[in-house]
Amino acid sequence: MTDSLILYSNPMSRGRIARWMLEEVGRPYEVRYLDYGAAMKAPEYLAINPMGKVPALVHGPRVVTEYAAICAYLADAFPEAGLAPADRSAYYRWLFFGAGPLEAAVILKALGLEVPEERRRMVGFGPLSGALDALETQLARTPYLAGDAFSAADVATGSQIGWGLRFGTIEPRPALRAYWDRISARPALRRATDADNAAMPPKPAEPEGGKP
Incomplete structure (x- = not known):
């Protein structure tokens, strides 16, 4: 997949887990930090994650929330990184x-x-x-x-x-x-x-x- 990877996060959140996973994958990505409160509850972000929390990963047209789901998704989206074993x-x-x-x-x-x-x-x-x-x-x-x-x-x-x-x-x-x-x-x-x-x-x- 060649679509852009954008992580919505906050440095004091579980977004740190998603960022670690992105670094393990080794593909270019962008991080957009959101403040707790207004930024996470703004209509623009609620359209991405209606829960109004981070992390959220946008990969082209795909949106993935919840840190464990983001980790699983990235491992499957980029199998060359070797982060998901054949026996799951x-x-x-x-x-x-x-x-x-x-x-x-x-x-x-x-x-x-x-x-x-x-x-x-x-x-x-x-x-x-x-x-x-x-x-x-x-x-x-x-x-x-x-x-x-x-x-x-x-x-x-x-x-x-x-x-x-x-x-x-x-x-x-x-x-x-x-x-x-x-x-x-x-x-x-x-x-x-x-x-x-x-x-x-x-x-x-x-x-x-x-x-x-």
Whole structure:
């Protein structure tokens, strides 16, 4: 496909995951940053993503939202990048595990909330410890989530692990720490991170004389 790639994002969003994936793909792309609030709720952007949130990827006439879907789409749109294995069973499983039970459990922990045990069947996921146990079991079998090779599943779900380790919502189990160290050393992630960090809004200046 030769259509242009445009990513709508914000440097403080899950758009960072989509940008990492774009860097792994290695095709030219454009990033259009949107501020939270008016820009994301403007009619022009709501025509792209009616949810009024980022990320959103526009590839020619095609629009893809949700970071895991963007990762899966780009892996299929550019197979030469080798980011989707021929056997998609483990790949799909762990790609959407990150966007499903893992992220839900991490968010609840960050909010200080807990689903009562008798309601867990209703929400479709268990405690965060169970999700981490499942990840540990898989990573004891293979160096990457979908097998012996890095894939889009590592971009999407690996990002959730990395953020959780950084912000303290995921306990630093040795297997998860080693996995994140392995994938976070990739040059594509470094390029994406540097670009997004450069676009971060400046920190407000401290008042004269230092902090009040």
